Amino acid sequence: MSLIENPFFERHPNAHRITSDAEAIEIAGELAVDFARQANERDRDRRLPVVELDRFSGSGLWGITVPKAYGGAGVSFATLAKVIALVSAADPSIGQIPQNHLAALDAIRVTASEEQKRLWFGRVLQGYRLGNAFSEAKSKHVGAFETTVRRDGDAFVVNGEKFYATGALFAHFIHIGAVDEEGRVHLAIADRDAPGITISDTWSGFGQRTTASGNVKIDHVRVGPEALIPAFKGGEAPSSNGSVSQIIQAAVDLGIAQGAIDETIRFVRTQSRPWIDSGQDHAHEDVFTIHQIGDLEVKLHAAEALLEIAGRAIDGILDRPSEAAVAETTVAVAEAKVLTTEIAILATNKLHELAGTRSVLASHNLDRHWRNARTHTLHDPVRWKYFHVGNHALNGIAPPRHAWS
Structure with missing residues (x-):
């Protein structure tokens, strides 16, 4: 554990101005x-x-x-x-x-x-x-x-x-x-x-x-x-505040998933051995591994799509945030949060399953992907996201307005 209380960083910045x-x-x-x-x-x-x-x-x-x-x-x-x-x-x-x-x-x-x-x-x-x-x-x-x-x-x-x-x-x-x-x-x-x-x-x-x-x-x-x-x-009136807070959390989890999948593909192609029953010379030729990589890619892209939909929904409530539009946006962000959480946990688990025993060696430190996913996805539990999505669809009840919804 570090006990740094005053790290050195640029105290008088002059940042670049992005325009698009x-x-x-x-x-x-x-x-x-x-x-x-x-x-x-x-x-x-x-x-x-x-x-x-x-x-x-x-x-x-x-x-x-x-x-x-x-x-x-x-x-x-x-x-x-x-x-x-x-x-x-x-x-x-x-x-x-x-x-x-x-x-x-x-x-x-x-x-x-x-x-x-x-x-x-x-x-x-x-x-x-x-x-x-x-x-x-x-x-x-x-x-x-x-x-x-x-x-x-x-x-x-x-x-x-x-x-x-x-x-x-x-x-x-x-x-x-x-x-x-x-x-x-x-x-x-x-x-x-x-x-x-x-x-x-x-x-x-x-x-x-x-x-x-x-x-x-x-x-x-x-x-x-x-x-x-x-x-x-x-929180007193409809606004984008909660959705903005949540979409950033979802984006972090999507990134964790992407990093883990990239690492899985690299490791399987360069270091993993084929399973004895596969009849293949290389791990990346194993049909079951190929199938699992395909499954990860599909689920990653689904999460990406919902995250983009959620971002566009937030854009639509910035200037005139009505009760109905904010509720729909909160639901859209919740749906993205569910899929980004699930793909982050799945991808970081599959990394070790598909890469094999040597992937757990300390010299690779690949468990950092799972540790990061398991830690960050505890932020705003998705079990409540399912409830709010379902309650809105079934009963027309808007999710609560706060930074964790």
């Missing part, structure tokens, strides 16, 4: 090639991807959902999902880290004042990263918060403790989920070096090992009114 969907996908593909080269070593040694994250956000990809009216590319959410999946196929820890940053941007788009939008969108386009301090390990459930925000003169004071704080260790600013006196959730955005903030890499999960998803302690941290975002408004 095509450019975003092209840059993501180029970065993915580079990120894949040492993904195995980073996982094995638990070496945090600080340099890689500077390249990732410096490329402009962390600002591609900023609306065009504020200087961003305003790309399709289908494009965003593809970008996250491409990076996650190379290294899903890197792919997961911007999830909360991107979700916070949508919360700002939906609930912030014009002045706040200009401030935070401008900083993000410059290359500043937002880090998550949202979930709490000791509260009743994932949506319950004990962290508080209270007015103190012309500012606000935040107190609490967070866990699963993906991205916080590498962030320039920390967006803290905190409740006011009325129990309403706000995002209080604090400088990561503000007095009272302590970020610790205590993440000990066996998967997604280099996300540094540890603790953030908040002790009388002061933020100005420009940094208090009324995020609760994104």
